[in-house]
Amino acid sequence: MHHFIIPLLIILSQSLMSCKSESIDLNSTQIDSTYIICPTPLFTESEETQYHVILIVGQSNCYAGTGLDDNIDTVDSRVIQLGRGDNYYKFIPASVPLDHTTAKSEKVGFGPTFLNYYASQLLDKNDSIIVIACGSGGTGFINNYWNPGDRLYKDAIQRTKYVLDSLKNSSIKAILWQQGEADASNEEYQSQLDTFIVKIRNRLNATDIPFLAGGMVPYWVKIHEDRIRNQEIIKDIENRHPLAGYVDPEEPFEIRKVNPDFNMVHYDAREQRELGKRYFLRYLCILEN
Numbered sequence: 001m002h003h004f005i006i007p008l009l010i011i012l013s014q015s016l017m018s019c020k021s022e023s024i025d026l027n028s029t030q031i032d033s034t035y036i037i038c039p040t041p042l043f044t045e046s047e048e049t050q051y052h053v054i055l056i057v058g059q060s061n062c063y064a065g066t067g068l069d070d071n072i073d074t075v076d077s078r079v080i081q082l083g084r085g086d087n088y089y090k091f092i093p094a095s096v097p098l099d100h101t102t103a104k105s106e107k108v109g110f111g112p113t114f115l116n117y118y119a120s121q122l123l124d125k126n127d128s129i130i131v132i133a134c135g136s137g138g139t140g141f142i143n144n145y146w147n148p149g150d151r152l153y154k155d156a157i158q159r160t161k162y163v164l165d166s167l168k169n170s171s172i173k174a175i176l177w178q179q180g181e182a183d184a185s186n187e188e189y190q191s192q193l194d195t196f197i198v199k200i201r202n203r204l205n206a207t208d209i210p211f212l213a214g215g216m217v218p219y220w221v222k223i224h225e226d227r228i229r230n231q232e233i234i235k236d237i238e239n240r241h242p243l244a245g246y247v248d249p250e251e252p253f254e255i256r257k258v259n260p261d262f263n264m265v266h267y268d269a270r271e272q273r274e275l276g277k278r279y280f281l282r283y284l285c286i287l288e289n
Contacts, residue, residue: 051170058179062135063109067269113276140182
């Protein structure tokens with residue numbers, strides 16, 4: 001039995017979001033990262049606890065947002081992650097940055113915001129989230145990281161199966177995919193992405209849970225036709241796969257950095273928070289439909 005002593009965390013903002021999905025304004029033209037973190041001082045594996053498993057996969061826009069703010073970029077105390085490095089395959093409290101394959105300190109991805117919204121609006125007070133962070137910079141299908149049988153593909157499956165096998169009352173709730181930049185010149189991108197979606201769902205017995213794919217930075221995408229093509233391929237997964245959703249960085253307004261020419265391929269921290277909000281909104285839409 002695993003025991004985790006989790007510190008009491010509460011994020012305060014000028015206006016705290018209520019714990020109702022209707023309170024998230026999809027039509028807002030402001031980037032909003034306010035939410036309330038529901039605290040749980042003690043996490044204990046038990047038969048009464050349900051574990052909601054979230055898998056995050058892709059490349060560096062899973063975690064590489066510059067401008068981390070310690071007052072904002074924290075994680076609900078009910079979120080546990082499967083560790084790496086010194087915490088290899090250990091269940092540990094989630095922290096920022098999440099323990100991705102190539103995570104960098106002082107940076108943040110969309111994951112914490114998504115997880116905080118999920119915890120505050122969809123999680124019962126005695127339940128927990130297990131996040132499996134598998135983002136890795138510069139990785140794609142074209143360079144043999146995410147095809148079935150490739151190293152990162154196998155790592156994501158092995159980690160998820162380990163969690164599902166280790167925790168009796170665990171079930172996978174979402175797969176979040178943020179990728180495409182490394183495959184900008186890949187003419188086989190659509191077929192390889194489709195194969196990935198089908199195979200990873202089948203391997204995890206997750207054909208009935210949402211698969212969400214986030215769009216790449218619009219400013220960077222619009223510079224080259226190959227990038228535009230890949231963005232459209234990602235966007236169209238909704239028409240090619242059941243329970244699949246596109247997280248649109250251009251609606252209801254374009255997610256754009258203050259200085260879009262600096263490190264243009266990556267979302268900054270502020271934009272990552274907005275992206276995380278949109279991931280959650282799209283997730284809710286799929287659940288409701």
